[in-house]
Amino acid sequence: xxxxxxxxxxxxxxxxxxxxxxxxxxxxxxxxxxxxxxxxxxxxxxxxxxxxxxxxxxxxxxxxxxxxxxxxxxxxxxxxxxxxxxxxxxxxxxxxxxxxxxxxxxxxxxxxxxxxxxxxxxxxxxxxxxxxxxxxxxxxxxxxxxxxxxxxxxxxxxxxxxxxxxxxxxxxxxxxxxxxxxxxxxxxxxxxxxxxxxxxxxxxxxxxxxxxxxxxxxxxxxxxxxxxxxxxxxxxxxxxxxxxxxxxxxxxxxxxxxxxxxxxxxxxxxxxxxxxxxxxxxxxxxxxxxxxxxxxxxxxxxxxxxxxxxxxxxxxxxxxxxxxxxxxxxxxxxxxxxxxxxxxxxxxxxxxxxxxxxxxxxxxxxxxxxxxxxxxxxxxxxxxxxxxxxxxxxxxxxxxxxxxxxxxxxxxxxxxxxxxxxxxxxxxxxxxxxxxxxxxxxxxxxxxxxxxxxxxxxxxxxxxxxxxxxxxxxxxxxxxxxxxxxxxx
Amino acid sequence: xxxxxxxxxxxxxxxxxxxxxxxxxxxxxxxxxxxxxxxxxxxxxxxxxxxxxxxxxxxxxxxxxxxxxxxxxxxxxxxx
Numbered sequence: 001x002x003x004x005x006x007x008x009x010x011x012x013x014x015x016x017x018x019x020x021x022x023x024x025x026x027x028x029x030x031x032x033x034x035x036x037x038x039x040x041x042x043x044x045x046x047x048x049x050x051x052x053x054x055x056x057x058x059x060x061x062x063x064x065x066x067x068x069x070x071x072x073x074x075x076x077x078x079x080x081x082x083x084x085x086x087x088x089x090x091x092x093x094x095x096x097x098x099x100x101x102x103x104x105x106x107x108x109x110x111x112x113x114x115x116x117x118x119x120x121x122x123x124x125x126x127x128x129x130x131x132x133x134x135x136x137x138x139x140x141x142x143x144x145x146x147x148x149x150x151x152x153x154x155x156x157x158x159x160x161x162x163x164x165x166x167x168x169x170x171x172x173x174x175x176x177x178x179x180x181x182x183x184x185x186x187x188x189x190x191x192x193x194x195x196x197x198x199x200x201x202x203x204x205x206x207x208x209x210x211x212x213x214x215x216x217x218x219x220x221x222x223x224x225x226x227x228x229x230x231x232x233x234x235x236x237x238x239x240x241x242x243x244x245x246x247x248x249x250x251x252x253x254x255x256x257x258x259x260x261x262x263x264x265x266x267x268x269x270x271x272x273x274x275x276x277x278x279x280x281x282x283x284x285x286x287x288x289x290x291x292x293x294x295x296x297x298x299x300x301x302x303x304x305x306x307x308x309x310x311x312x313x314x315x316x317x318x319x320x321x322x323x324x325x326x327x328x329x330x331x332x333x334x335x336x337x338x339x340x341x342x343x344x345x346x347x348x349x350x351x352x353x354x355x356x357x358x359x360x361x362x363x364x365x366x367x368x369x370x371x372x373x374x375x376x377x378x379x380x381x382x383x384x385x386x387x388x389x390x391x392x393x394x395x396x397x398x399x400x401x402x403x404x405x406x407x408x409x410x411x412x413x414x415x416x417x418x419x420x421x422x423x424x425x426x427x428x429x430x431x432x433x434x435x436x437x438x439x440x441x442x443x444x445x446x447x448x449x450x451x452x453x454x455x456x457x458x459x460x461x462x463x464x465x466x467x468x469x470x471x472x473x474x475x476x477x478x479x480x481x482x483x484x485x486x487x488x489x
Numbered sequence: 490x491x492x493x494x495x496x497x498x499x500x501x502x503x504x505x506x507x508x509x510x511x512x513x514x515x516x517x518x519x520x521x522x523x524x525x526x527x528x529x530x531x532x533x534x535x536x537x538x539x540x541x542x543x544x545x546x547x548x549x550x551x552x553x554x555x556x557x558x559x560x561x562x563x564x565x566x567x568x569x
Contacts, residue, residue: 036557054557056557351533381500382531383534
């Protein structure tokens with residue numbers, strides 16, 4: 001069943017990305033929009049658009065009935081969910097298929113299975129993929145817990161089974177500490193949650209976040225190698241790259257094969273990502289979870305493999321088998337993506353909606369800018385702060401970092417503060433340049449570099465002295481958004 | 490009796506409750522002090538408290554729970 005008209009059940013930069021891929025495949029596009037997104041770039045680019053309700057996501061982009069009705073009235077035969085919103089909602093995927101439409105993604109069953117932590121862990125186990133060593137379920141007694149930690153080794157995390165959001169977590173680094181903390185944790189869990197049940201899990205300190213891109217057609221699965229996304233703030237990735245600077249060819253092969261094995265166990269269809277923690281001292285990796293959708297950072301994989309992942313997932317949804325064999329997937333060079341968010345790096349990353357008064361997009365060889373911006377666009381306050389992604393590709397990692405520095409220098413977004421100064425500081429950091437980081441690296445770095453983020457980053461050398469002299473007389477803000485122009489926030 | 494308005498400091502979604510399953514921060518007729526929270530504004534998925542900014546009594550709310558608001562929009566009338 002071929003797709004003729006695709007409805008995009010999303011917004012922002014990913015909606016633009018999907019429209020572009022569909023157009024290249026000769027597929028007509030229908031962009032749904034909330035009242036707040038009437039002037040969005042995706043609405044401007046799509047062949048048709050349909051109003052699906054008020055600004056609140058719960059009343060528009062999460063409104064399944066409105067989305068299905070929009071598909072019906074526009075005559076769309078497929079729905080692409082993008083990422084976020086309903087992308088990993090099994091009931092929505094099932095409802096789309098029940099309405100006789102194609103869901104551009106995996107089956108509802110795959111989404112449900114991988115969305116269930118315990119079931120996903122079991123699937124990983126059955127595919128021979130290592131998971132973080134720990135208890136399979138609740139531990140009721142301190143003796144049972146100690147028997148377990150003797151097999152996992154220290155340090156371990158003791159978590160309340162009924163807890164959440166980091167509450168009731170204790171870290172034990174030795175048997176002695178464990179015997180001391182376990183009764184405390186039990187008593188506290190009982191007092192706080194009325195449930196003394198505990199989980200124990202090995203703590204992987206200083207681990208990196210590495211994920212493997214897979215593509216499946218429901219029968220066969222290939223991988224498109226890995227991405228490393230260890231630079232995170234509040235569990236949000238800010239910088240992603242491919243390949244990982246920390247893997248040896250042997251580990252890379254092992255990691256990517258394990259992802260294919262897991263995706264095959266669930267007969268995966270479409271584009272998906274299997275996330276791991278990687279300990280670069282022991283060279284051990286551990287399955288975290290599978291994301292059953294296209295990811296924000298997919299472009300770095302596209303840049304190094306030459307595969308258009310969004311186009312491939314649409315083709316697969318239309319019924320085509322995988323067009324690429326595993327031995328045809330190769331890594332060429334290095335790619336880095338940085339997220340340009342409407343956040344003021346100088347003010348604790350405060351969200352910063354507002355109007356883009358001027359925009360200058362970087363260009364040149366190996367530079368890509370996937371965004372929802374245009375000059376004059378007003379960024380609404382109702383959705384997440386991702387404005388776009390600056391992606392570079394070059395022959396190796398060091399060159400890619402220099403190219404990123406150059407491209408960041410060309411990027412001008414005026415009218416609202418963005419995370420550009422953060423990335424300008426990161427590209428010049430010796431640890432970042434050496435690839436020496438892990439998932440807990442960025443937050444302490446931000447705390448110790450608060451001052452350099454508050455001050456405007458120095459203009460790149462290629463700006464030249466004439467330009468620097470000229471800007472000094474007016475406002476020192478021509479090459480980046482003014483720290484004062486924060487749209488009233 | 491002097492009527493003043495409390496204005497939304499930010500654009501976003503206005504919430505009258507700290508969480509969906511909890512009671513409203515303030516109801517019409519409630520007494521308020523300067524530092525009382527009267528609601529939340531969600532801006533790009535981050536939540537910001539709206540303070541009364543004056544002592545007195547809530548006359549009435551001018552926006553509903555989960556309404557979209559603009560920065561500077563009046564959200565409640567108070568008697569100070």
